[in-house]
Amino acid sequence: MNNRQWIPKIEKGKKSICTAIAEALEEDIAKGILNPNEKLPPQRELADSLGVNLSTVTRAFRLCELKGLIYGVVGRGTFVSSDARVSLSLMEKDSNELIDMGQVLPLYSFDKDTAKTARTFLQDMDMERLIRYSEPQGHLNHRAVGAEWLRRFNINSQAEGILITPGSQSAIANCLLTLFKYGDRIAVDSLTYPGFKSLVALYGIRLVPIDMTGSGMSVQGLLNACKNEGIKGIYLMPEVQNPTTGFMSKSCREQISEIIRKYNLILMEDDAYAYTGNPKSVPISAHVPEHGIYMGGTSKLLGPGFRISFVKIPKTYMEPMKRGILNTTWMASPITAEIVTRLITSGRADAVIREKRDEAKKRNKLALEMLSGYKIAYRACGFFQWLFLTDNWQGQGRAFELLAREAGVQVFCAEKFVVGSSPVPQAIRISLTGPYTIDMLEKGLCILKNVLQKEYQPEFSML
Numbered sequence: 205m206n207n208r209q210w211i212p213k214i215e216k217g218k219k220s221i222c223t224a225i226a227e228a229l230e231e232d233i234a235k236g237i238l239n240p241n242e243k244l245p246p247q248r249e250l251a252d253s254l255g256v257n258l259s260t261v262t263r264a265f266r267l268c269e270l271k272g273l274i275y276g277v278v279g280r281g282t283f284v285s286s287d288a289r290v291s292l293s294l295m296e297k298d299s300n301e302l303i304d305m306g307q308v309l310p311l312y313s314f315d316k317d318t319a320k321t322a323r324t325f326l327q328d329m330d331m332e333r334l335i336r337y338s339e340p341q342g343h344l345n346h347r348a349v350g351a352e353w354l355r356r357f358n359i360n361s362q363a364e365g366i367l368i369t370p371g372s373q374s375a376i377a378n379c380l381l382t383l384f385k386y387g388d389r390i391a392v393d394s395l396t397y398p399g400f401k402s403l404v405a406l407y408g409i410r411l412v413p414i415d416m417t418g419s420g421m422s423v424q425g426l427l428n429a430c431k432n433e434g435i436k437g438i439y440l441m442p443e444v445q446n447p448t449t450g451f452m453s454k455s456c457r458e459q460i461s462e463i464i465r466k467y468n469l470i471l472m473e474d475d476a477y478a479y480t481g482n483p484k485s486v487p488i489s490a491h492v493p494e495h496g497i498y499m500g501g502t503s504k505l506l507g508p509g510f511r512i513s514f515v516k517i518p519k520t521y522m523e524p525m526k527r528g529i530l531n532t533t534w535m536a537s538p539i540t541a542e543i544v545t546r547l548i549t550s551g552r553a554d555a556v557i558r559e560k561r562d563e564a565k566k567r568n569k570l571a572l573e574m575l576s577g578y579k580i581a582y583r584a585c586g587f588f589q590w591l592f593l594t595d596n597w598q599g600q601g602r603a604f605e606l607l608a609r610e611a612g613v614q615v616f617c618a619e620k621f622v623v624g625s626s627p628v629p630q631a632i633r634i635s636l637t638g639p640y641t642i643d644m645l646e647k648g649l650c651i652l653k654n655v656l657q658k659e660y661q662p663e664f665s666m667l
Contacts, residue, residue, distance in 0.1 A: 210238065210245055211253050221256050225264035230273055233288045240619075240628075244274065244282045270387070270408045272401060275624040286628050287401075290602060290619040303648035304638035306614035308446075308587050310507050311560050311637045318506060318547065318556060325546045334538040340529040341522075342368030342541055349545035350514030353553070354500050357478045358486045361516045367525055370536040371511040372474055372501035373399055376439075379472055379497060380407045382528035383437070383521060390437040390472075391429050393421055394626035397446045397474070400439055401623065413623035420445075420452030423459045430467040437470035443485050444477035447621045447633040448590045449581045451481065452488075461491035470521070471496040476504050479557045480564060480585045494518050502544055504587070505556060512536055512544045561585040567636040567645055574649040578656065587637045593630045594656065601632060604655065613651045614638070 212228030214221065232238045244265075245253070251261045265282060268274045276282045341347065348363040369375040376399075384390070386408040392400070394413040404411055412433050415422040420442060429435050440460075442452035452460075464471050473489045473496055489496025498516040513536075517525055529535055547553045564585045571589060572580065581590040597604050601617035608615050616633045634652065639645040 211250070214254070221254075222260050222263045222267070225254070225261060226267040229264065229268050230271070233273055233284055238284050238288075240284050240286050240288055241625075242284045243280075244284070246281065270405070270410060272405045272411070272624070277625060283625065285624055286622045286626065287619050290617070301612060302609065303613045303644060303651070305635045305645075305648050305652070306616045306633075307638050308504070308635045309637050310504050311563055311587075312507070313640050314556070314559050314563065315507050318552060321547065321550065321552050322510075322543050325543055329539070329542055331539070334542055336538075338535065338538045340526040340535060341366070342536055343538060346538070346541040346545050347514075349548055350500075351516075353548050354498070354514055354516055356483070356554075357475060357500060358484075358490055359498050359500070359516050360490070365516055365519070365522070367515045367517050367522065367529075368536045368541055369513045369515055369529070370534065370540070371503055372476060372499040372513040372515075373403070374534050374536075375497075375499045375501075375513050375515045376400060376472060376474070377403055378525055378528040378532070378534060379437075379470070379521075380404065380409060381532070382524040383470055384409055388436045389433055390439055391421075391426055391433075391435045391469075392439045392623055393441075393445065394623055395445075395447060395618065395621040395629070396439065396623055397441065398620050400474075411623050413626045415626075416445075416448070416450065417456075418450075420450065420456040421460060423456060423463070426460065426463055430463060430469070435467065435469060437472065438464065439472045439474065440488060441474050441476065442488055443475055443481040444583055444586060446477070447588070447616070447618070449583050449586055449588065451485075451583070454486075457486070457488050457491060461488055464488070464492045464495050469495060473498045474501075475499060476501050477587060479505055480561065480583060480587055489516060494520065497521060502553075505560065506544065506547060506553065510540060510544050510547070512541055563642075564636065567642060570642065570646060571634070571636055571649055574646070575653060575656075588633055588635045591632050591634055593632065595630075598630060599628070601628065601630065604632060607658070608632075608652060608655045611651050611655050613648045613655075615652065 212225055214224035214228055247261045248258050251258045273285055273288050274282055275285050344363055346368055347366040350366045351361045351363050354361060380403055389410045389412050391414050392411045393416050412429050412435060414425040414429060442457060471492060473487055487498055489498035499513050501513040503511045564587055568582055568584060579592040593604060602619050605615055605617040618629045618631045622628050639648055
């Protein structure tokens with residue numbers, strides 16, 4: 205279709221024309237009438253075709269842009285986003301026959317001892333105290349343990365600087381709700397965690413993708429965005445980047461820190477996979493303690509049933525974040541916090557780190573052996589790998605994901621992680637921890653290898 209001829213079908217009178225145009229655009233993207241990276245008609249031309257004011261079309265495009273459906277390039281026009289037709293959900297398994305190599309899970313087969321230990325804690329916990337409301341930021345003794353836990357990841361804080369949330373996703377949501385406003389802009393890697401993309405779309409916050417280099421986020425790219433885009437915050441996973449497994453160098457961390465200080469940015473540092481990376485690494489938040497909000501989630505380690513995040517927060521942001529918890533009832537369960545802190549003080553959490561790093565190392569070795577000959581980015585103890593597709597799958601990551609699913613394996617294509625106008629790399633993320641056993645992982649890798657060896661056919665995209 206000639207994109208300059210796209211004219212939405214709208215019924216005037218039932219709703220505002222601005223809303224009707226936005227909904228029509230979203231619907232035509234979903235139906236495949238408009239495709240990723242397809243150029244839309246110029247706004248003035250579309251306004252003339254519909255017989256409406258230019259400002260009406262501009263507002264409609266703005267609504268779709270804040271939802272992440274489209275993006276604008278100065279001097280070139282407006283385009284459909286690369287991920288506009290891809291579900292951002294990372295929980296898509298709907299069949300027990302599927303081998304899940306999409307979701308990054310916490311190696312459930314190692315959780316029996318943790319569950320057994322947790323059951324013993326229940327016998328002498330002060331339930332009468334724990335079932336009551338606590339301070340918004342969590343009980344002081346729990347925060348003290350949280351501060352001690354974060355020192356393992358080179359974050360120094362006292363209990364007063366810790367806020368406990370029911371997971372890092374909740375901490376991110378609270379940050380967006382209390383520290384940002386509709387229309388604000390946040391710098392982010394050009395490939396990033398889909399959960400973050402979904403949250404900012406809910407709050408009407410715009411992501412500004414920054415190119416990635418072998419050392420991490422492009423320093424010059426971030427600097428240019430701060431100068432020209434009015435950036436207010438930055439979201440990073442510098443230790444184990446999701447989905448690429450990338451590691452930000454010491455030099456890059458220091459330079460990024462300088463930019464954060466210079467432009468007074470709010471840093472949200474999500475260290476979900478820190479325990480699978482280099483234990484000697486120093487987080488960016490440690491370089492900019494007055495700007496950095498560091499999120500040390502435990503669910504990827506101990507299990508989603510123990511969904512707790514120890515969040516190190518600068519004094520400037522603590523009161524707004526506490527009010528956010530009060531106003532949304534996002535208080536972390538004191539019972540869960542009690543169990544998690546006991547797992548830490550008993551030494552069980554440290555044992556889990558050792559056990560799961562050892563298992564992840566075995567699974568990485570197996571995957572590298574079985575997929576030898578393919579280019580793979582990985583961490584030795586990582587829970588996932590970033591697999592680059594061969595030339596015969598050029599630009600067809602989504603089709604590859606669908607074909608792999610049809611063959612019995614769930615993986616996630618790069619389109620899920622790409623932000624806005626960023627080029628879509630020819631790659632997929634494969635979870636090594638989704639399969640319950642290493643034998644199941646081996647079976648999934650065999651299926652995946654067979655799919656990799658297929659030649660792309662147009663009908664694959666219709667699966």
